[in-house]
Amino acid sequence: QYSDGKVKIGVLTDLSGTYSDLAGKGTIVAAQMAIDDFGGKLNGQPIELISADHQNKADIASGIARKWYDTEQVDAIAELVTTAAAIAVREVSKEKGKIDLVSGAASTPLTNDKCSATGFHWTYDTYALANGTGDAVVKNGGKTWFFLTADYAFGHNLQAQTEKVVKANGGTVKGSVKHPFPNSDFSSFLLQAQSSGAQIIGLANAGADTINAIKQAKEFGITQAGQSLAGLLVFITDVHSLGLENAQGMMLTTGFYWDMDDQTRAWSKRWSEKMGGGKMPSMVHAGTYSQVLHYLRAAAAAKTDEGIKVADEMRKLPINDFFAKNGKIRADGRMVHDMYLAQVKKPSESKGPWDYYKIIRTIPGDTAYQPLSESTCPLVKK
């Protein structure tokens, strides 16, 4: 039974702010591709897409979500970069019994105390990042750490997760500094990191902040002097804007890389053509495609667009597409799939535009994500 004779998906993302490159318009394109690939119709009902800009603000996000549910007959909201916006939408979705599909936001509360029966977290999270990059770096010998942390929920969350991993692997944390968000001049913080003597400077921030920190570390000769940077959340768009010269050698954890196999290359090429401008998709773009496609499949199987029923169906169906191989959704809403530990190529290794990563290893989904046993989500029966 489909309400009002159609299925409607809303992509709510950052179209104008800091995250509009790594998410933004590209996620709308990705969602539209999913709808097209699904055939544009769901059991004879047309599938519609609408989108809006939440400017990374919780209040705007919640306002739009409410309006979509109330007046636009939207059945599911996808993407949701920025944790604050994602949580705001989750509150509304929960109240209205509708589905939210988080791709861009990173923080783990989305699948812990903020979890919901109709809410899903798709592409990556801070736990997986910490677990991937943190673990790899410590095992490569980076035992002592100093954190530059963006002073907001996501940064705190990412630092905390990474600290846990570092300590669990026998490393120590020599200190940390919380920098304002956003921030453009990192020289002072880098100097503090330098004088701490830590081997690794962990960047618990994202986007422009990470980019600037990395550039300036190079400028101040921090890396030459023997300390290494660990970007805990680095998107391919960040690497692109840093340039390989600045980014080479960096380890990072990602949920997707366009140049992994034929499927990923094929999809990415299609996406790139639709986007124009010779860009390649980030993991958030790919994740959005995957989540929308999975939602449609589940809605088709459930033969309804009623939130709870579709959500149940989504948990039942396995996910198998170019983005996630053997992905599955857990009780807490986490979509568990393989993550990849990658290293940024040297300029000499790169054969063309956007040829940026070497995949070092695959981190199997089961070990990449927070074990269900640690989840504080009330939906998880223990």
Next chain:
Amino acid sequence: MAEPEILLSVRDLHAHYGESHVLHGMSFDVPRGEVVTLLGRNGVGKTTTMRSIMGIVGKRAGSVKYQGTETIGLSSNRIARLGLAFCPEERGIFSSLSVKENMVLPPVIKPGGLSLDEVYQLFPRLLERGSSQGTKLSGGEQQMLAIARILRTGADMLLLDEPTEGLAPVIVQHIGDIIRTLREKGFTILLVEQNFHFAATVADRHYVVEHGQVIDMIPNESLAANMDKLKSYLGV
């Protein structure tokens, strides 16, 4: 004696402030080397006439010729460069400049003006207060400064709008002396005055203004004879 050269000739001058039509066809002449006054009650358009000559009124029409050059349509800086200098009724002292800076602000546009020393000789008080902020001067001192600063510029024609307002009698007399001195030096002066007793001591001729028009011209020598007429014009 030959007819004196007409330095400034105003013909059928109209001026507006927004919607309100203030000058309704002013016409008068200022011969070179004379001191000419505009007399009239409050609000008849004396100041507006001066502002129109300088080109700083919103809308003006008619003809104002200075040394034969038509100035309607010129911007005020161009008009000033022809050799006119204006001392406004509200004095226009700049608070962000010191007294000294106020003094030297108007650019010298031609040779022939007074030197700074000469100016200070006329107004010694301004030298004493030179470093003070312009608008911190007393009302009367500001008036002196406003007159003093345009004497340096070399303009041949000075437009003085109520230069004696708010001045002590002794200074008023002093200003009278200065105007006479300037006249001797060859300056041409257009003067607006409320105090026609004062005007009588300095001027060559008087134009009486009413309702934005010149309604009469009284040469100074026949002022005494025309006193009753003048008093009735001015409502005294």
Next chain:
Amino acid sequence: MNNIQVDVETGKTPTQVRRTRSPQGGVRMGDDLIVETRSLTKEFKGFVAVSDVNLKVRRHTIHALIGPNGAGKTTCFNLVTKFLTPTRGQILFNGNDITHTQPAAIARQGMVRSFQISAVFGHLTVLENVRVALQRKQGKSFQFWRSGECLNELNARAEELIEAVGVAEYRDTPAGELSYGRKRALEIATTLALDPEMLLLDEPMAGMGTEDVRRTAELIRRVAANRTILMVEHNLSVVADLSDTITVLKLGRVLAEGSYAEITDNPEVVEAYMGAGHGGAGHG
């Protein structure tokens, strides 16, 4: 004003009172001082604008303050009304020391000033200008919850005042649109609305045409009936005509004091202020 008041003590109308003491400038008229300054001094960054001035203004007189430009007259005004803080010295009003009182409080004690540059409330109508002053005494000014209608009870008095200064026909015109002379008149009406004991007028005639000067002088004379006025004015005929006592300032100090006749006989004053051919009284 129509209701000329009768001096309680003498039973004479104020004009009569003034007559009786005017000829000698009333210097002997005793010690009923309304304002007194003691060694009043004001320095601006090392420049002494007012220096050691002892001013004594007697009740129910018109006291003029004259002097060359920059002598410190306006500064004295500002000090007495506390718009400036004196560097040294003391100010007494009705025997109370007001050296440390706030300007608004001084106004409430009955000493109100006008400004050298005309001061009206440009966006308020003529009637409202006067009502704002009346309202202060009415005591409702903090009542933000009351309707403005309650101010209408002041209209009658306000109309009386604007009638008295001759601007009644502009009752509902915004004050900003009045001509200069009428603004000054309105300012006086507003000041009178406070029914002050003491009025300070800074160059009330400045910039007025001859006809307005005469009208305003008349007005000042009328309102002086049962008040004290301290006035700065350069128009000597007005000063001669109106004032009981004149204080001449020069370079911040008192140069001379006395009646008009006494002042004009003082060669120092003539030299510093009136100038050689002081036909001053003839002006206007």
Next chain:
Amino acid sequence: MTLPSSVSSRQKPFVLALLGLGLVLPLAVYPVFLMKGLCFGLFAAAFNLLLGYVGLLSFGHAMFFGWSAYVTAYAAKEWGLTPELAILLGVALATALGAVVGWLAIRRQGIYFAMITLALAQLGFFVAVQAPMTHGEDGIQGVPRGMLFGLIDLSNTMAMYYFVLAVFVLSLLFLHRVVNSPFGQVLKAIRDNEPRAISLGYEVTRYKLIAFVLSSAFAGLAGSLKSLVFQLASLADVSWHMSGEVVLMTLLGGVGTVLGPMVGAFLVVAIQDFFAGIGSWVIIIQGIIFVVCVLLFRSGMIGVLAPWLKRRGITG
């Protein structure tokens, strides 16, 4: 800036028509949108009391709006207070903050006043970022609307709407009253010529302070309402962008008019709402609208409309 005479005092029928519109509009227009407009309209009206009638530009009004929103949200969510109590608490805080900020700022003028209010608001913002109770970026989410007076269930959108409308109308009437009260008359006088007002015996700082406190209290009321409508109080509410937005709304609508701020608020909210879907172009379009408004309608929308309304008032 000029003070166009108030439109509504002479035009009761017009105001009644507007009120009628307010009553039936939610049947046609999405009520949450209307509520947002009303909340911001109230915010702008409160701000306008200060800018339009005292001539003080506060660049920190988000502080009152935002902190009141936080307190209301916290009280409703964590302590389970009824909405009216939660709002009261928020407004009380805004009033107190207003008294403190006003006391510090009121002696400054022009740009300095604007900047000191901005600076104090930034300190308020800093506290909001750091304090645990505000939950940083996430804000206080999922605020229950609760039962008004224990009787009316505000989670019903229509109930909420009429509640907001009632508060809005009463507040606007009150603000209108303030402007036209004896107190308002003194404010106008102070604005025109402060030294003269002092010389008449008015303690101008006291009047300004009262106006400031009133303004912050109503800004707070608007914030409290907003936090209940959207069930969310967040950093956006206390940031300088919000302070800037209210300036925009007021200027766009028309400073010193009763209806202007409301019109401006609805305009801005509608632009944001209408163009939200087109991404970064929304910002460009917003920019173009500001530029056009400044160049074409300097006195604000109402300033342009007022003569037209007046004409209608005369003919009809």
Next chain:
Amino acid sequence: MMTILGIPTQALFGQLLLGLINGAFYAMLSLGLALIFGLLNIINFSHGALYMMGAFVAWLALNFLGLGYWGALIVAPLVVALVGIVIERTMLCRLYKLDHLYGLLLTFGLALIIEGLFREGYGVSGQPYSVPSALAGGWNLGFMFLPIYRGWVVVASLVLCLGTWYAIEKTKLGAYLRAGTENPTLVQAFGINVPLMITLTYGFGVALAAIAGVLAAPIYQVSPKMGSDLIIVVFAVVVIGGMGSIMGSILTGYMLGIVEGLTKVFYPEAASTVIFMVMVVVLLIKPAGLFGKGA
């Protein structure tokens, strides 16, 4: 090792120096802003956007014209000044008689448009711009490693600021500018072409912003947001220095850079707020700012 409040003195020196470098940008930007406010009585909200435009012009020149850093240092200010002149001639010049709020609103709108267009065109992540080879590398000062480029920024900004200050305060031009602010009509009636002077001043003010943008390009990313992040801080600098005081805004720029730098050490979370704390304190004690006249 000596320490102050638990921080080694050596490290503290480093932080002071870094603060000074940031201050160099504040000084350049607030100087232009103060100049424009001083003369046009307009609070130029688009100053940040034009700073960003300066950086972008440099980047575009490099990528599309092959014009390097040094060329950009000349071309970018010219281009931006031209844009500024067009803005002034077509829009701002209609606002001078109005309250300066309208100027604020208009330039705010322009800032949104300019920023939005660059974001549409080039995304938000920012574009890389490398340090010119002549200025690459750094000096080891013992207590810190100082990139040569940052040293150059400080020197360049000092020269620009002092030069501008001299031109404005010590020459006749400055007196015209200040007088023109107060009473343009009268100054024009003295024979000075005030509209031209105003236009050129606006052009010069935004050209300063553009130079700052080019100087910033190799340090920060060239990104559309780089200006709006900075603008409020720069306002604060101008106000703390005292509106209209050229020297005030220059000195305050450097000083606040240092204060901010120290805050980053002792209480990093407050680094972006400390300027407002300073502003509150300064305005309460000195109502017209540190170097402001009057009051």
